[in-house]
Amino acid sequence: MTAVRVVVVGGGIAGLAAAWEATRRGADVVVLDAGRPGGKLQTTPFAGVALDEAADAFLARVPGAVELCRELGLEDELTSPAIGSALVWHDGVARRLPEGLVLGVPTDLDALAHSGLLSADGLRAVAADLDRAPDDPERDHTDDESVGALVRRRVGDEVFERLVDPLLSGVNAGDADELSLQCGAAQLAAAARTDASLVRALRTTLRAATASATPVFLTPLTGTGRLVERLVESIGADRVHGSTPATALRRAGTGYEVDTPKGPQRADRVVLAAPAAVGAGLLAAEAPATAAVLADLRYASVAIAALAYRVADVAVPLDASGLLVPRSAGLLVTACSFASSKWAHQGGDGVVRLRVSVGRSDDTRCTRLTDDELLDAVRADLVTLLGITARPTDARVHRWDASLPQYRPGHLARVESAEAALAAALPGVALAGAALRGLGIPACIVSGRTAAGRLLDGGDRTA
Ligand SMILES: Cc1cc2nc3c(=O)[nH]c(=O)nc-3n(C[C@H](O)[C@H](O)[C@H](O)COP(=O)(O)OP(=O)(O)OC[C@H]3O[C@@H](n4cnc5c(N)ncnc54)[C@H](O)[C@@H]3O)c2cc1C
Known part of the structure; x- marks a missing residue:
């Protein structure tokens, strides 16, 4: 046959x-x-290691x-990341993301309060979510809607703008106010259906996830x-x-x-x-x-700038996997992955390696800049974000035009x-x-x- x-x-x-x-x-x-x-x-x-030009890891628990x-x-x-926690830019400071987030939605209200990321009103909006009875009619809202619609309604605008949107934009370079909940944040969609309190439902999600021995992310050692x-x-x-x-x-x-x-x-x-x-x-x-x-x-266009520095030229301790930059910051950079901190096999040799993301569905500036202009703009943002003023020893740009679907x-x-x-x-x-x-x-x-x-x-x- x-x-x-x-x-x-x-x-x-x-x-x-x-x-x-x-x-x-x-x-x-x-x-x-x-x-x-x-x-x-x-x-x-790149700068002595094998570096990914776009995707650098995959979710291991799906x-x-x-x-x-x-x-x-x-x-x-x-291999899995050497460091789990990440930073987010807020009010001119890089702050650590609190423990207990699920796609940016908090489940640990003490950790959230200590993070300094939310105002007193913002914290109250999250706490109010826990007041809903499990079978409140809110739970029956099952049609697909935007991530922003659900998160703003249940836990408030601040959680959305300061946590959820920067995190999801870091994944799909879009606007989570326009992102399909079912396709772009299935975990939130599933939780929202089980309990009218998103925070309570996600606590259950998180308990199940942390019981797993599998790391969240994995990647092959050579990329x-x-x-x-x-x-x-x-x-x-x-x-x-x-x-x-x-x-x-x-x-x-x-x-x-x-x-x-x-x-x-x-x-x-x-x-x-x-x-x-x-x-x-x-x-x-x-x-x-x-x-x-x-x-x-529709697709969003992004670019990744890879930059390498001598460790002595970077004064800030890069003790996180990276830094997310919300759209409200008005910068070109949307996220910066500290590759040499995040992955043990890409650091420890006296070189700091960064992978900097630029471009969003509503920010197409990067597509109009030459590589040199883009690197200059990225370096200017890195002065603001991380205080890095030194010239990189290596730098390169990878363009990913029309690369990230916007559901x-x-x-x-x-x-x-x-x-x-x-x-x-x-x-x-x-x-x-x-x-x-x-x-x-x-x-x-x-x-x-x-x-x-x-x-x-x-x-x-x-x-
Ligand atoms: C910068 C960036 C970072 C990312 N980071 C991550 C990450 O860390 N983890 C993660 O899980 N995902 C990540 N993603 C998403 C993920 O990498 C992609 O969504 C996924 O790889 C897409 O795979 P695909 O096969 O659908 O499409 P593609 O990888 O786009 O492959 C489509 C292929 O079709 C080819 N093609 C185009 N036209 C034709 C034609 N006419 N005939 C034949 N072939 C054609 C192209 O050359 C291309 O090779 C990232 C994406 C980007 C852009």
Whole structure:
């Protein structure tokens, strides 16, 4: 029997996970990527270590990434952050985030009061949340809404603006007043449904989480690029084609053909794991309803500036994993990861390494600056934030234009309708990737494997 031929468009982590799943199921797999396989998982040498250009770790307590690492024999190469606590910029000072936060929502009111982050009114709003009876009608508010709508209503504006929004913006470079609760903060959505008091519900969430022996974050010691390397080896390096964009998708006999500048690829099944705009273009003619949903998804552009300093040139103790900068600060920098403090394997050698994030959905300045201008602006912000005036010994900029999807309320319902329309219009073609159900590495892995599994289980079509 001839193997089912699966063409995966997009060799980011979602596409590679789809290809790996299809390979395990005995399919004949080809991955087409417009650029470098790995997408946002790229690790390159910087100031003497392997440094990630974008994603630098994954959540270990949600399904997806740890299992994949285990299958690929990477489990022994994983490491967790050396330091757990982080700082947030507030009123001109870098303050430590209090213990007991769940996606920025406090559960420990004493720690919150000691953090100095909230006013007396702000603290009262959090305490008032605990006065709601568990079955107050507030609990029945189950439609998708924005994270901001829920958090502001339950625990007040200050918690939202000073904790939740900076934290979530640090993840998706967006505005949590416009972020889908169900897709962008599923933990909060689940807690909100169980108890009208968000603080009380999240205390239960946190108790369950802290009972776990698994660290919150993990990463391969040589960077997230190692995951890509092992995936490509396991799928077969000759099956993963970089610099090979898919330019068109059409029906051909009982299957499909995917055009590339190097010639067409025949397929029985196709996984579309490229960014939404690419999927929208490929599907516009044959699956317009799906294409419309994909075309409607907005992305934020960000850049990461990596900077290295001699340890003697940095006077402040960088005893945290990093610093979050809320939009109210009006700075270009949105977050600064203290890479050499956060990861034991990236420090301890007399070099301070920082990964500085810039750019938000509502701040596109970084896209208009040259690399030199961007580095100058970042250095000016670092004087304000950390008092670092020295010149870095190494510096580089990585641009991630249109890289972070902005899920608006109702996103998951739109994705479901897009998938149903695609299954009806083009059976044997499925979507995967950050455009669907979350942008984190685990969610992308799950989306890729689910898409391949569904296509090969025959749910959508048989060869
Ligand atoms: C700066 C930054 C930091 C991040 N940090 C973290 C983190 O620490 N932890 C975490 O879990 N997540 C993080 N993320 C999010 C996460 O990295 C991404 O959401 C995830 O890697 C996306 O995977 P993907 O496969 O869906 O898409 P991508 O990685 O975007 O891959 C899509 C691929 O499609 C290819 N492509 C484009 N057009 C075509 C075409 N026409 N034909 C074929 N291929 C095409 C691209 O070249 C690309 O390789 C970060 C993201 C960014 C931008």
